[in-house]
Structures are given as structure tokens and as C-alpha cells.
Amino acid sequence: MSNTVSKNPSFTWRGIDLLTAAVLAVALGVAFWGFDSFVYPVIGLITAGFPPLGGLATGVWILPAVAGMLLVRRPGAAIFVELIAANVELILGNSWGVTVLISALLQAAGVEIVFAIYRYRRFGSLTAAIAGALSAVFEIVGYELNAYYADYSPIYKVILVGCSIVSGALVSGVLGSFLIKGLAKTGALNAFAVGREAKSK
Numbered sequence: 105m106s107n108t109v110s111k112n113p114s115f116t117w118r119g120i121d122l123l124t125a126a127v128l129a130v131a132l133g134v135a136f137w138g139f140d141s142f143v144y145p146v147i148g149l150i151t152a153g154f155p156p157l158g159g160l161a162t163g164v165w166i167l168p169a170v171a172g173m174l175l176v177r178r179p180g181a182a183i184f185v186e187l188i189a190a191n192v193e194l195i196l197g198n199s200w201g202v203t204v205l206i207s208a209l210l211q212a213a214g215v216e217i218v219f220a221i222y223r224y225r226r227f228g229s230l231t232a233a234i235a236g237a238l239s240a241v242f243e244i245v246g247y248e249l250n251a252y253y254a255d256y257s258p259i260y261k262v263i264l265v266g267c268s269i270v271s272g273a274l275v276s277g278v279l280g281s282f283l284i285k286g287l288a289k290t291g292a293l294n295a296f297a298v299g300r301e302a303k304s305k
Contacts, residue, residue, distance in 0.1 A: 169276070218234050
């Protein structure tokens with residue numbers, strides 16, 4: 105996995121950072137709603153025989169936090185994008201109500217911590233995968249095991265956490281990295297570091 109290094113990180117938000125991150129968040133929030141409404145019920149049916157496998161969907165909800173950080177590369181980016189996306193999902197309607205905001209904060213916190221550890225200097229797919237994995241731990245262990253899966257057996261809980269970590273790393277981390285790099289290659293993100301990196305290759 106690549107691991108893009110930023111030598112001179114900036115912690116000051118620009119107007120274009122806020123606007124572009126908000127647009128990304130709204131788009132992913134609508135995608136959340138579509139996933140909740142049409143895809144997640146199918147996943148529930150497929151995994152009905154072995155429910156812990158449902159954890160493989162976890163990375164979808166972490167995607168905005170990782171993508172937002174990879175785009176803006178500033179403290180708070182994961183929280184900003186994840187919370188807006190969760191609010192859009194809430195407004196459009198979902199099965200979990202306002203509790204999605206709790207999940208959004210936990211998911212974003214996991215992402216923020218990893219990028220902070222790297223001092224906002226590493227933004228490649230490897231760092232994104234680690235961030236997605238930790239975010240999944242925060243979400244599942246910090247909230248969902250008690251809120252939704254308290255009656256699971258210990259082995260079911262371990263499998264659920266494991267599936268969620270894999271999903272966080274691959275879906276939100278690796279695919280999130282591909283998403284932002286793909287947008288950068290179109291020229292739409294030329295005002296951002298990821299866009300300038302894409303132009304230089």
C-alpha cells in the first residue's frame with residue numbers, strides 16, 4: 105500500500121476546504137441513505153444464518169471520515185465530514201434515528217487519532233486503512249456491542265469485531281483512498297494537496 109507523505113502540513117482551514125468537504129459529506133450522506141434503504145436489508149438477509157458477518161458492512165459508514173481527512177488533511181476533517189453525512193442520513197430517514205450521530209462521532213474519533221499520531225503527514229492508503237480499522241473498533245467496541253449485540257456470545261462478538269476491522273480497513277481505508285485519488289485525477293481537486301500530487305505524476 106502506498107503512503108503519501110506531506111512534508112509541510114497546514115492546520116488552517118480555507119473556505120474551499122469547508123465548501124468541498126461539505127459537498128463530499130452531503131453526497132456520501134445521500135449514499136448512506138441509499139445503502140440503508142436498499143443494500144443493508146439485503147445484507148441482513150444474506151447474513152441471517154451467521155449475523156456477525158454483518159460487520160463486513162461497517163466500513164461503508166466510516167468512509168466519509170476517512171475520505172474527508174484524505175481530502176482536507178487538517179485536524180477536524182474527519183469529524184466535519186462524518187457528522188454532516190450522518191445528519192443528511194438522519195434527515196432523509198434511517199432505522200437508527202439520532203443514534204447515528206453517536207456513531208459518527210466515534211467513527212470520526214478513530215480516524216482523527218490515527219492521522220494525529222502521524223502528525224498529519226501521511227495520507228496514503230496504508231494510513232487510511234489503519235484509520236479505518238481503528239474507527240471500526242471505536243464504533244463496534246465502544247458502542248454497538250452494548251447497544252445492539254449485548255446478547256451475542258463471546259465468539260460472535262469477536263467475529264463481529266474482526267469483520268468490522270477488515271471492513272474498516274478495506275472499504276473505508278483502501279477504497280476511500282482510491283475514491284479521493286480518483287477524484288484528484290479528474291482535476292476536480294487541483295486546489296488540494298492530493299490534486300497537486302496527482303498532477304505531478
